[in-house]
Amino acid sequence: MFMKVFVLFLTLFSLSCQAALIRADFRTESNLPDYRNGLPLIYQSLDKQIGAGAELDSDDFLQNPDGWSGGRVWMDFDPISSILTLSSRDDWDFQTFDAWMSNIVFxxxxxxxxxxxLLTNNLTQEGLVPVINMTDNSLHIAYSASPDVFLFSGGSATFKIETKQSQGVTQDIPEPTSAMLVLAGSFLLATRRRKRIILQ
Structure with a gap:
């Protein structure tokens, strides 16, 4: 009996852990399209495994042909809370900022x-509200003040990502930690019950 319960909970745990984002492409572009050549500062991280720490940061610099100062925004997806955080690293002025998660692998x-x-919105000093677009496996977050400029705040914006199965049932990406706690608790209860039987 004990082994059956243990195997059942182990199976449930493994199934719940499968419903998660595991890899994606991350990209940001900060730009002043009405100035110089109008070419963006780009950071990009392709086929990045999702886990602890930022998925896009200073190591992912791609190009800055117009030599813009500032405009650095890191991307961090937390698989436990299903929250994507955009963190600005300076307070320079820009006209547009775009962030993408694409080619997401579930x-x-x-x-x-x-x-x-959108949970919190402190990415710009002006409190610009982003335009959010999505497909089945990608998302695009866009801030624009064009033809005017906005200032990055040195703060962050957070976004909750919800997923669904093909049958259309919406769900948050589950927490493996919670499932592990349930499994551990069930294991302890089963062990305790077995000890009682042996003592009798």
């Missing part, structure tokens, strides 16, 4: 993005 077949919710 651990569970048939899983897609269902919704993206």
């Amino acid at each position: 651990a569970q077949a048939g899983e897609t993005i269902a919704n993206i919710v």
Whole structure:
């Protein structure tokens, strides 16, 4: 009996862990399209495994043909809370800023993005509200003050990513930690019950 319970919870745990984002391409562009040649500062991280720490940071510089100062924004997706954080690293002025997560690979077949919710919005000093677009496996977050400029705040913006299965049931990306706690608790209860039986 004990082994059956243990195997059941182990199976449930493994299934819950599968519903997660595991890899994606990350990209940011900061630009002043009405100045110089109008070419953006780009950071890009392709086929990045999602885990601890930022998925896009200073190591992912790609190009800055117009020599813009500032405009550095890191991207960090937390697989436990399903929250994407955009963190500005300076307070320079720009006209546009774009962030992408694309070619997202899910651990569970048939899983897609269902919704993206803006939680906090302190990326710009002006409090610009971003335009958010998504497909089944990508998202695009765009800030624009063009033809005017905005200032990065040195702060951050956070977004909750919700997913759904192919049958259309919306769900947050589950927390492996919670599933592990349930498994551990069940294991302890089963062990305790077994000890009682032996003592009798």
